[in-house]
Amino acid sequence: MTNELLNELTFFVLAIFVGFEVISKVPTILHTPLMSGTNAIHGIILVGAILIAAGADSPVTIILGLVAVTLATTNVVGGFVVTDRMLEMFKGRQPPKAPTPAEAKK
Amino acid sequence: MTVAITLAYLLAAVLFILGLKQLSSPKGARNGNFTAAAGMVVALGATVPLLHFTSAGLIITGIGIAIGGLVGTVGARMVRMTAIPQMVALFNGVGGGAAALVAVAELLKFGVHPQFAVLFPSVFSIVIGSISFAGSAVAFAKLQELMTGTPITYPGQQIVNGVLAAAIVGLAIAILALASVPLTFLPLMVLALILGVAFVLPIGGADMPVVISVLNACTGLAVAASGFTLNNFALIVAGTLVGASGSLLTKLMSDAMGRSLGNVLFGAFGQAHTAATAAAGAQGRSVRSASAEDLGTLLAYSQRVIIVPGYGLAVAQAQHAARELADVLEKRGVDVEYAIHPVAGRMPGHMNVLLAEANVPYEQLKEMDQVNDDFKNADVALIVGANDVVNPAARNTPGSPIYGMPILNADQAKNIIFMKRSMRPGFAGIDNDLMFGPNTVMFFGDAKDSLTKLVSAVKAA
Numbered sequence: 001m002t003n004e005l006l007n008e009l010t011f012f013v014l015a016i017f018v019g020f021e022v023i024s025k026v027p028t029i030l031h032t033p034l035m036s037g038t039n040a041i042h043g044i045i046l047v048g049a050i051l052i053a054a055g056a057d058s059p060v061t062i063i064l065g066l067v068a069v070t071l072a073t074t075n076v077v078g079g080f081v082v083t084d085r086m087l088e089m090f091k092g093r094q095p096p097k098a099p100t101p102a103e104a105k106k
Numbered sequence: 107m108t109v110a111i112t113l114a115y116l117l118a119a120v121l122f123i124l125g126l127k128q129l130s131s132p133k134g135a136r137n138g139n140f141t142a143a144a145g146m147v148v149a150l151g152a153t154v155p156l157l158h159f160t161s162a163g164l165i166i167t168g169i170g171i172a173i174g175g176l177v178g179t180v181g182a183r184m185v186r187m188t189a190i191p192q193m194v195a196l197f198n199g200v201g202g203g204a205a206a207l208v209a210v211a212e213l214l215k216f217g218v219h220p221q222f223a224v225l226f227p228s229v230f231s232i233v234i235g236s237i238s239f240a241g242s243a244v245a246f247a248k249l250q251e252l253m254t255g256t257p258i259t260y261p262g263q264q265i266v267n268g269v270l271a272a273a274i275v276g277l278a279i280a281i282l283a284l285a286s287v288p289l290t291f292l293p294l295m296v297l298a299l300i301l302g303v304a305f306v307l308p309i310g311g312a313d314m315p316v317v318i319s320v321l322n323a324c325t326g327l328a329v330a331a332s333g334f335t336l337n338n339f340a341l342i343v344a345g346t347l348v349g350a351s352g353s354l355l356t357k358l359m360s361d362a363m364g365r366s367l368g369n370v371l372f373g374a375f376g377q378a379h380t381a382a383t384a385a386a387g388a389q390g391r392s393v394r395s396a397s398a399e400d401l402g403t404l405l406a407y408s409q410r411v412i413i414v415p416g417y418g419l420a421v422a423q424a425q426h427a428a429r430e431l432a433d434v435l436e437k438r439g440v441d442v443e444y445a446i447h448p449v450a451g452r453m454p455g456h457m458n459v460l461l462a463e464a465n466v467p468y469e470q471l472k473e474m475d476q477v478n479d480d481f482k483n484a485d486v487a488l489i490v491g492a493n494d495v496v497n498p499a500a501r502n503t504p505g506s507p508i509y510g511m512p513i514l515n516a517d518q519a520k521n522i523i524f525m526k527r528s529m530r531p532g533f534a535g536i537d538n539d540l541m542f543g544p545n546t547v548m549f550f551g552d553a554k555d556s557l558t559k560l561v562s563a564v565k566a567a
Binding site: 002004005008011012015016017018019020022023024025026027028029030031032033034035036037038039040041042043044045046047048049050051052053054055056057060061062064065066067068069070071072073074075076077078079080081082083084085086087088089 | 119122123125126127129130131132135136138139140142143145146149150153156157158159160162163164166167169170171173174175177178179181182183185187190191193194196197198200201203204205207208210211212214223315318319322325326329330332333334336337338339340341342343344345346347348349350351352353354355358359362446448453454455456458459462463473
């Protein structure tokens with residue numbers, strides 16, 4: 001086993017524990033946004049896709065690279081944007097605020 | 107890999123972890139998303155020095171980013187809030203597909219006899235990525251109603267799926283043992299795609315969130331595996347983070363539904379049977395129904411109304427109509443609250459998002475534990491397109507498929523208005539005794555139309 005592979009295995013195992021720990025307590029209302037957020041993070045495959053696409057020199061690698069970059073970019077961009085749209089809805093609603101004008105009139 | 111690049115990847119990993127942490131608490135959630143996005147930018151920027159573009163490579167990278175960026179932005183911006191779950195499924199599926207393709211491309215580079223350390227993660231990534239891609243596509247089709255959302259089952263289904271899975275494992279082992287690649291991964295990919303479809307077909311529309319979460323975790327692992335193939339630290343760490351946190355999130359989601367993960371994924375067994383007996387049970391018992399005018403008067407002269415929104419409200423896009431009804435009631439001095447079951451809507455937390463979109467004040471949204479004791483003081487529980495989450499069988503009938511699931515105590519309200527399209531049982535396929543209760547009035551119709559009718563009735567009362 002090479003040193004590099006050993007290092008990678010170490011990161012892998014530690015990342016598993018961090019992944020479990022970091023979201024141990026999530027309120028139900030955040031389940032969907034959190035899923036969407038993690039979904040965007042695995043769009044990191046775009047790094048791999050670009051590495052493949054950059055060196056493309058045959059018809060096969062050109063097609064593979066093009067499709068992989070397109071799919072991965074969709075994952076990253078769509079993932080973060082849709083998560084933000086969901087979370088935008090909660091903005092400013094968290095702190096208890098003054099009565100709305102409709103209530104005040106009563 | 108140079109020191110600078112490694113350090114930048116480390117920074118990206120830290121940003122991802124911080125982002126996840128923030129995303130899991132309501133205060134910092136939105137910032138968390140930005141933090142994670144910043145991590146992505148850092149990781150991509152750090153990769154640039156590693157690239158040695160061929161001219162074709164430069165062109166396809168540009169085209170791919172342009173198309174993907176456009177599709178992602180437009181798709182995510184234009185989608186209706188009710189359709190968000192299927193968008194998440196879609197974005198997840200394309201990620202899985204990308205992971206599988208990256209593994210294929212990298213494997214081809216290594217020629218005929220790649221080492222085990224390259225071959226193993228590649229095979230893993232191809233299989234899991236393909237399953238995630240095909241499974242997400244089916245989940246999308248079900249939620250988008252391009253196909254039926256009800257479980258599709260046939261005799262021997264579990265056996266067929268088992269054989270498929272065994273064939274994939276067998277083929278994967280053969281490939282690893284022979285260490286001879288050319289094109290052997292093609293049948294592997296095809297089998298994995300078929301398994302992805304077959305795995306999701308028997309799962310009902312209401313359970314799709316859990317399935318999407320499972321597939322999300324799978325894509326994370328596929329990405330991590332591709333990272334091993336490419337020897338890329340960023341891919342390994344970020345992919346594994348998603349794989350681990352996604353698995354935990356899946357468990358939290360099925361817990362919130364009061365079911366085990368196994369029951370969600372493989373529970374379609376006997377579904378048709380239960381539904382059939384339920385339909386038979388529904389016959390012969392009578393329900394009360396009333397006109398919009400009567401119900402409008404009842405609501406207008408109540409002191410306290412609790413609205414229980416469910417799947418039907420999400421489907422009918424009736425969140426704005428619900429808000430309107432609450433507004434006219436409040437104008438008359440009626441106390442209005444929304445009781446949100448953890449799994450109301452199409453995904454856990456989805457109902458909060460929908461109602462927030464309709465500008466329902468956050469303070470009116472009550473979670474199950476906060477609101478359950480209030481029902482006995484409520485004059486009316488207005489159930490809009492919810493069913494299983496208010497079924498008293500979960501409390502009273504051991505042996506019922508939903509027995510033990512936490513439910514909203516809507517049955518304790520003085521009057522119950524049950525708005526529903528028909529007498530059909532809910533997703534769990536079982537009868538709801540609440541519909542036949544002495545204090546229950548059924549109001550049939552599309553949730554949006556019905557709510558609009560109630561609004562005019564309350565105004566007239």
